[in-house]
Amino acid sequence: MDFFRKKGPGLLLCFLIAVPAWLLGRAIPVIGGPVFGILFGMIIALARRPESMEAGIKFTSKKILQWSIILLGFEMNLFNVIKVGGQSLAVMVFTLSASFITAYFVGKAMKIDGKTTCLIGVGTSICGGSAIAATAPVIRANDEEVAQAISTIFLFNIIAVFIFPPLGHLIGLSDTGFGMWAGTAINDTSSVVAAGASWSSAAGNNTALAFATIVKLTRTLMIVPITLVLAVYTTRKTMSAEGNNYSIKKIFPWFVLGFVLTAIINTFIALPEGLPQTLVMIGKFMIVMAMTAIGLNTNLKKLLTNGLKPICLGLCCWFVVAVVSLIVQKMIGMI
Secondary structure: OHHHHHHHHHHHHHHHHHHHHHHHHHHOOOOOHHHHHHHHHHHHHOOOOOHHHHHHHHHHHHHHHHHHHHHHHHHOOHHHHHHHHHHHHHHHHHHHHHHHHHHHHHHHHOOOOHHHHHHHHHHHHOOOHHHHHHHHHHHOOOHHHHHHHHHHHHHHHHHHHHHHHHHHHHHOOOHHHHHHHHHHHOOOHHHHHHHHHHHHHHHOOOHHHHHHHHHHHHHHOOHHHHHHHHHHHHHHHHOOHHHHOOOHHHHOOOHHHHHHHHHHHHHHOOOOOOHHHHHHHHHHHHHHHHHHHHHHOOOHHHHHHOOHHHHHHHHHHHHHHHHHHHHHHHHOOOO
8 A cells, every 4th residue: 555655646647648658659650659658758747746756657667667578578589589699799799898988088088077977888888877877886976977977868868769760761770680779779778668669560560679678688787797897996996995885686687587587488388378468568558658757757958958068978979889789780790
């Protein structure tokens, strides 16, 4: 009862907005429900809302999204998961390297604070807000630096959802090619899922969404080694053990294990006919709810007034990662 009292109003708001977004997405699949959810959320966010809704909206944007990804595992085959993860490794290595190198040199050239530069580089190369949240305490970033980085990343997350699908069609990418591109070049898991869902709706299959999700989840695992490296670097730099004061349990994306578990179940266990499809459909609706919550938490005015330098840095990193992803895919024969 306490859960519903605290989070019920926000959950209900996201649900009510997600229903028309879901229906419009089915009617206009080229746009897709997740995009409508973000749009509706951003529009409604312009109006003031009761404080009682905040906990439920935050819960939807985090936990509901994670649960939705877990449910998507019911349409996956574990052998395909392993294959796709292996295929994406080369692309991820190059995009991660490109993002960090770009962030370092552009940040130096623009005289941006080192911690802000690090957060934007990590957010672009790994998984957006989650990576920033995991990295901030390790490098001792303050609230202003975290806010600038998250605002920058969210700006390009929103842009990516809208421009990646049409750009992918313009370039002539296949379903798997777009999935790889979205999974390696879009910052946050939520935006990867939204872009993949939008592409899959237009294509009439879930190949791009499933592929992008797996690639993104594989990429998300880089939080752990990157955070460990930064902890060691910060500790040595400050000559203090405080840099190691963090919890692996808090930074590890445990929902990845849930996704793998549902994929294992779907691969090796004969489920009742129609059950996997139903669970996947529920998962996709939950994605629309999560995208709605992301839209409700997006303040365009703050995004645009936090300063041009972090935005320019984010743009440079984002552009380099997107281009490098396509180049590496071309080199290894994926496109």
